[in-house]
Amino acid sequence: MNRDSAQYDVLVVGGTGVDTVVRVDSLPVPLADSVQVGPIEEWPGHTGANVALGARALGLAVGLIDCIGDDWIGARVRELLAAGDVDFSPLISPAGTRRAVNLVDADGRRMSFYDARDPDDLRMPRDFYLPRLRRSRHVHLSIMNFARYLFDDIEELGVPVSVDLHDWDGLADHHREFALRADLVFLSAAGAGDHTPQLMRAILREGRASTVVATAGASGSTVLTRDGGATPHHIPAVAPPAPVVDTNGAGDAYVSGFLYGKLAGRGALECGRLGAIAGAHACTAPAATDPISLERLLAAHQIA
Numbered sequence: 049m050n051r052d053s054a055q056y057d058v059l060v061v062g063g064t065g066v067d068t069v070v071r072v073d074s075l076p077v078p079l080a081d082s083v084q085v086g087p088i089e090e091w092p093g094h095t096g097a098n099v100a101l102g103a104r105a106l107g108l109a110v111g112l113i114d115c116i117g118d119d120w121i122g123a124r125v126r127e128l129l130a131a132g133d134v135d136f137s138p139l140i141s142p143a144g145t146r147r148a149v150n151l152v153d154a155d156g157r158r159m160s161f162y163d164a165r166d167p168d169d170l171r172m173p174r175d176f177y178l179p180r181l182r183r184s185r186h187v188h189l190s191i192m193n194f195a196r197y198l199f200d201d202i203e204e205l206g207v208p209v210s211v212d213l214h215d216w217d218g219l220a221d222h223h224r225e226f227a228l229r230a231d232l233v234f235l236s237a238a239g240a241g242d243h244t245p246q247l248m249r250a251i252l253r254e255g256r257a258s259t260v261v262a263t264a265g266a267s268g269s270t271v272l273t274r275d276g277g278a279t280p281h282h283i284p285a286v287a288p289p290a291p292v293v294d295t296n297g298a299g300d301a302y303v304s305g306f307l308y309g310k311l312a313g314r315g316a317l318e319c320g321r322l323g324a325i326a327g328a329h330a331c332t333a334p335a336a337t338d339p340i341s342l343e344r345l346l347a348a349h350q351i352a
Contacts, residue, residue, distance in 0.1 A: 051160070061172075075153045091337065107308075116139075137180070146164055168193060170193065171197060187202055214235065228254055233259070258275075263327070268324065273314050284318035286348070297330050302327035
């Protein structure tokens, strides 16, 4: 893809790094001086890379811009995105590439220790990101602090923007601007728990979003639209097509499937079903390393 003339279906901003995956029998891990585990693995990815790779596997033209380190971790990220045919344009950050240590139990559940490492004053130069925004049908912002400074230009250009708030509880200030300035908002019900429907309604009431989606793992997801009433619509979870290996990246895969549907002109509830299929598929491979193809997504959707 020629970067100077590329037209992106989706431009992903931020959210790359490397996970160190430690497999344990159960969570929480018992307090001990030493715990014997299986092979410890390093997997490049993180939320932005996972969304980009998932969307690309579904046939969308995808660009990704981020700040990474000139280090071996960043090299792993570059290799992953090149192999997945994502047009990756990184800036070098002196703080290095982000990392996380993820404990994963026998059922595929995880606990993540995230090393964000970006300094508060990290910014993307406007002359770097603006030409790419202009060539994009849709922008997906990871909730990196520097990404919030793109909102004004995104709004001025009129490009639709989505965000994933992950497990926001509705209180943490870091997430609030992302929640209220995006057109499409994803979040995990793990953060707000029983208050998730109220939080979804508040995002629609106070922000600019037309659609809010809350994922809840095996309990499915809920979709609330500005013109669809006050009660979120439930989307059942989809049974994974193979044994569950790892839930890392399942939410990112859901986002990719949903974005594919949205850009194809499908309704919000159908987009949610596509997201559920993609998320279930992601659980059958370690660290979301096998994003679902468009052919398999549509075949599974037809069966459902």
